[in-house]
Amino acid sequence: xxxxxHLEELRWRLIWSGGALLLAIVAAFTITSNFDVIxxxxxxxxxxxxxxxxxxxxxxxxxxxxxxxxxxxxVVGASPVIGYQIWAFLSPALHPHEKRVMIPVxxxxxxxxxxxxxxxxxxxxxxxxKLLAGISSASLQQMISAADYFSFAVTLTLAFGAVFELPILxxxxxxxxxxxxxxxxxxxxHAFVGSLIASALITPGDLIIAxxxxxxxxxxxYEVSIILSWFVFRAKERKARREEEAERRANASGR
Numbered sequence: 001x002x003x004x005x006h007l008e009e010l011r012w013r014l015i016w017s018g019g020a021l022l023l024a025i026v027a028a029f030t031i032t033s034n035f036d037v038i039x040x041x042x043x044x045x046x047x048x049x050x051x052x053x054x055x056x057x058x059x060x061x062x063x064x065x066x067x068x069x070x071x072x073x074x075v076v077g078a079s080p081v082i083g084y085q086i087w088a089f090l091s092p093a094l095h096p097h098e099k100r101v102m103i104p105v106x107x108x109x110x111x112x113x114x115x116x117x118x119x120x121x122x123x124x125x126x127x128x129x130k131l132l133a134g135i136s137s138a139s140l141q142q143m144i145s146a147a148d149y150f151s152f153a154v155t156l157t158l159a160f161g162a163v164f165e166l167p168i169l170x171x172x173x174x175x176x177x178x179x180x181x182x183x184x185x186x187x188x189x190h191a192f193v194g195s196l197i198a199s200a201l202i203t204p205g206d207l208i209i210a211x212x213x214x215x216x217x218x219x220x221x222y223e224v225s226i227i228l229s230w231f232v233f234r235a236k237e238r239k240a241r242r243e244e245e246a247e248r249r250a251n252a253s254g255r
Contacts, residue, residue: 013085025074032069038150041069044126045094045149048133054146061147072154076117076161079161105175108168116164120157124213128156131209156210163218170225171245174232181230184222195219 033038042054056062083106133142173179184191199214 010089013089017082017085019079019234020076020085021078024077025070027072029070032066032073037069037073038065038196041121041150042146042154044121044153045129045144048129048142049144052143053233054144054149056146058147061145065146065150068150068154069172072158073101075158079110079113105168105172108171109165112164113161115182117157120160120170120215121153124160124210125153125156125198127207128209128213159184159214160217164221166218166221167225167228170222171228174229175236177236179229181226181233183199184226184229188222191222192219195222 002162045054058064087103087106170179170184174181195218196211196215199211199218202214
């Protein structure tokens with residue numbers, strides 16, 4: 001295709017992705033407005049509240065919270081469509097073996113994103129809130145603002161979803177021959193420092209607890225990625241040896 005045709009296709013892919021995201025956000029906003037989704041998402045904070053409710057101090061806070069929650073749910077809901085649009089745009093330029101790689105990569109990326117979000121809501125967020133509540137002074141009255149809580153929860157949840165993409169990214173790079181397990185193992189120390197810096201930048205505020213709980217799975221996923229990369233690299237080597245052996249036999253029989 002000519003360059004301008006590629007740009008035209010990219011424009012339509014972006015339009016479809018943006019439309020899917022917008023529809024997902026509208027649907028999430030409708031559901032959140034008519035059902036007690038806010039109450040469900042506030043469950044991780046219940047133990048810290050000791051029977052109290054989240055408070056808000058600005059008249060527009062409830063609407064802002066609805067938008068934040070709707071955006072997060074919309075991103076999760078529209079991710080399959082966005083992933084398909086990315087795949088549809090890239091697939092014509094890929095070789096058959098690369099297409100076989102990309103299909104499981106896209107599916108794995110979606111599943112890992114959802115798994116990261118679920119882990120954050122079900123485990124990381126409650127533990128973080130409990131630890132923070134435990135170190136508060138007895139002379140202070142804890143009153144959690146709804147706006148601050150949902151801003152913290154949404155940011156942390158989407159960050160965990162993004163972090164869980166690391167293994168599938170490294171796996172795809174290994175399948176395409178851009179990295180090797182030896183290279184990944186060589187840069188372990190760099191990955192350790194980079195994971196610590198990334199965790200500090202991704203997590204909202206100056207919460208050391210949240211940074212630590214982001215750092216542990218992030219670096220752990222890097223180590224898991226090395227193992228997965230090793231299996232993929234070995235499989236590629238075996239396939240290459242079989243192809244070389246088949247070629248040698250074909251050349252020998254041709255003589």
